[in-house]
Amino acid sequence: MSGVRQFLALLARNRLALAGLVVMGIVVALAVLTPVLPLADPDVTNTSNRFVPPFSEGALLGTDHLGRDLLSRLMWGTRLSLAVGFAAALVAATLGAAIGIIAGYYGGRTDNVIMRGVDMLMAFPYILLALAIVAALGPGLINALIAVAAVNIPFFARNIRGITVGLAQKEFVDAARLSGMSDARIILTEILPNVVPVIVIAMSTTIGWMILETAGLSFLGLGSQPPQADLGSMLGEARSALITNPHTSVVPGMMILVIVMAINLLGDGVRDALDPRLKSGALNRPLPATLVAQDRTPVPAHADGILTLTDLQTQFHVKDRIYRAVGGVSLNVRPGEALGIIGESGSGKSVTALSVMGLVASPPGIVTGGSVHYRDQDLIGAPYDALRRLRGAEVAYIFQDPQATLHPLYRVGDQLIEAISAHRHISRAEGRAKALDLLEAVRIPNAAARINDYPHEMSGGMRQRVGIAMALANDPEVIIADEPTTALDVTVQAQILSLLDDLRRDRGLAIIFITHDFGVVGQLCDRVAVMYGGRIVEEGPTRAILDSPMHPYTERLMACVPELGGGRRRLEAIPGLPPAVNDLPPGCAFADRCDRVQAACRQGAIPLDRKGDRAVRCLFPVTEPQEAAQ
Template sequence: MTDTTMSAPSRPASKSSRPGTLALLLNNTLATSGLVVLVLICLIALAAPILPLEDPDVTAPANRLLPVFAEGHLLGTDHLGRDILSRLIWGTRVSLAVGLSATIIAAFFGSLLGLVAGYAGGRTDTLIMRGIDMVMAFPYILLALAIVAVLGPGLLNALYAIALVNIPFFARNIRGITLGLSRREFVDAARLSGKSPVQILFLEILPNVLPVIVITMSTTVGWMILETAGLSFLGLGAQPPQADLGSMLGEGRKILFTAPHVSIIPGLMIFALVMSINLFGDGVRDILDPRLRAGSLTRPVSRTAVHRKADDIPSPSEKGGVLDVRQMRTEFEIGSSVYKAVGGVDLNLKEGECLGIVGESGSGKSVTAMSIMGLVPTPPGRIAGGAAYLDGEDLFAASDRRIRDLRGGSVAYVFQDPLSTLHPLFTVGDQLTEAITTHRPLSGSKAREKAIELLSLVRIPNAKERLSAYPHELSGGMRQRVCIAMALANDAKVLIADEPTTALDVTVQSQILTLMNGLRRERNAAILFITHDFGVVSALCDRVAVMYAGRIVETGTTEEVLANPRHPYTAKLIECVPVLGEPERRLDAIEGRPPVVNNLPEGCAFAARCPHAQAACRAGEIELEMSSDTRGVRCLFPLNSGAAV
């Protein structure tokens, strides 16, 4: 059916453009310095047997309590005359080994329990987790003390105690993740592929949990080393004469005032070790955690950065209108590549007019909508050129303060998913009055009245009672009505609706469309309506602009474009949607996929998928050719040229 998918498309360039794991880590100065210190300590500790050190356990009472930099003893000697440098390095070795093995033991058993509890659920889960809760109910150091008391003092027993005490930490973390993963579709799919529960748990779920285990380990190793030192300090860990950071500290405590270096030196070592591990561990977590990796670590900016040349600001078009977007370009810089999400878009919206922007995912329609009020996250997004005029005022040149006033004031947004746009912890009334009072100094009761008025405006029955409802108590359609009411709270001139009905059922969708249509007539508000559905467009919009790969490829009145599409892409897009009542119609699929916007072909972006493409289509800039005031097409060889107006 499709030869374009038969041949593998070029591997996405993301491999090279997205920074690798190591590069990300090295980018983090703190984590890198932690890593350097850690590696240094580990190397010295590992090299202890081959370093020219004195035997750490040989006592020399004659040389007791030599100060730092004494001859032959760089860090002095302790109360039994043992070389502190030698004991420090051997002790670090022991502490590291115990800390690491305790972490590995705790991670193994804790993760195993977490995996089983999370996947099995029900009784097994309850039993395991209540057991874990009981372990957690004791203060950890008391529990560790109790375990060591039973098993007898000794480094190995201390190790077991610390591992056991830390099992709950892993178990709870891993259980939560497993619980989420085991409800995922790929687990159902594995079940249907004939895999047994054990295979699913260890071959499907475990690989997805592994990063979390590593993260948890990297953040606990330091803690475990501290705990080992704590037990040794109390005399329950390493037994004399064996050196270990904690026991060295403990021995030095008695002579803290006469010979402070005996306890300060191991103390500093513990500090350096744990600090470096924690810094490195935090770095590892930031890299492996997908939520942090996605860029939320960067400080959020309230408005999209504007990078445009001062001499390259297009003036408003002659058409006027409430909203006038000129040659707007929005780019995302990810790694070393630049994604041109919006590549020069012109839009013009008059009062009371509804303009539909149609396109598939990745066509840049949402980024266009978000760019107008600077809602594209920076970094990585930036407005690279063009202008947006609201009643003649250049929005990209306005102050942050002014933009804040305009957002939700003159220009309001309605988004796709009302459940995630409304705050779940505040009532509908609270959120509506907040939207009102942010822009107007109204008293509480006045704002409340206004909120009731708004709810009745969007035809919500029992408006007064609904004010005290929480978003989850309303149906999807009702929630979207509330969002529309919020958008209208301050008599918006322009309403930007980004797929407002896509998440809704068809019957509800048609009600919301009817509502929006009625409101724009009553309020004389202009609507910029973003959707992928031509059916929705023809129900509501006066004009339509079709976007492909970040540019408008065709624009015109809805009737003209639907009845007589001139760009081959528009024609194909209309063709491939099944229409109710015409089941016999063969669907004419568009072969291939849209181009990636960081690597746009020269000439027409659609040429590769276009049945009418010619050599000329693959070279040079193709302009949006306007054949009338409203009608335009970005195509060298438009369809139905004869029939065109």
């Protein structure tokens, strides 16, 4: 039920769609009520009363060339046109969807035969096809309905087939098959419920068109037969009196305009409200930089490293909920240093990284507090132009999925040149030479040939090398790598990691490396920060933390990751789930899952206790800070 309410709320947000809904509601209500309204008989002729103008006594909209009451004919005609239009849409949707589902589900030869048939149907101009069908079947309203439905079947069939092909490869269809379901049952209970929204969307955007087509056939005298009124035949009959008595044409013409406009506005609204891509906010284009709260108090610059985060807070405001994704993170990284940020999904590690350069999507993201200093400049709240000059040139990113970060339609070399020319003027030949250097720097074999490759022609490991080359394009000082090897195979991961390690040693790059893998952190990073529930719970030199973790979460997280060479064993699982960042407990976020928890842990905020080069946010750490520091 909440789904229906949500749908109506989304629909109502679109003013035009709401107007369309109201107008359509009135029209449909009037059409339904027509038989009980006190109207004159629409088919009784009275030739002595021809062409009575509108607003006359006894005939509100006047009369037509046979003296019939136009208001009454309009109402009955609208009723008939709507009924035929809806029926045609329903028939076209049902048959088209059935054809599309069968073609898409079975695929192969079935698909080929069906869809080529549909293509042939589409090869004829629709009005010619409709005329041919009516000519073959003979004029009449039902035949016009059949013609309009038949003409629109291909549209539905093609649409639904596309969706079904995607659904048929989903794992839940395989699972249903393994549950013993037959093909027919899978189509009815697994595929169909997932296709219905698409059918509704397609119907809502075509129904106006079908009403128009039916009216067109009636206008030509192929639809409703005299004396029966529908909007098209009314127009057709009024044609001869268009100049002398325009009201006879204007009345049905206006009604067609109103109906089709209202249905199309409503249809667009329905589509927007039902389409999952639009629902997830694809229509709200994010701002070029993350919003910064007005009441943020900037922190003065202090020279801890080349990039210094101080008490950074980033939130997502979604309706009335506030997600505290980053709840006060302080970090710094020095040139040539690799800092690891480790955490599970929802720990805030990626949002922390994206906040640095204002890349968190706004809305709904907003930086509510703290500062990020690159050298002496506060990046939070910096003007967009300044931020843009720094992005890529001073602080560059490497993302998890190189397939998604590279443009599929441009050669990798051109994308590299573009990355360079975004920051400085460079000739094409110079750019190409530089791009070649970069590809060689990331050890792409045979770089001179691969520079002309499209991203899809490369393997995942090669694409990620291009991603790293792009990050290096403008000789940045800091690289932020967000799970750059998670999507890669182990053999490729090892090569990418050693490449990053060489780069920071050779070029003095500062690297912030975000991951969930202790093995990776242990090999690459000098220092590591462990995040949980949007905060850093432990920070310090990698070796020290791996040897003697102080926070219970760090200790337990390390214990539940198997390490190669340990043989067959039972893992130490952490019970429960990480906390939701829109509902964090007042005290320690890990309290509910911790076996060392005491009442004091739930009392209030726990500070990050720093001793020497290690820091821990815990009242009862596993190892006491003093002994660890020694």
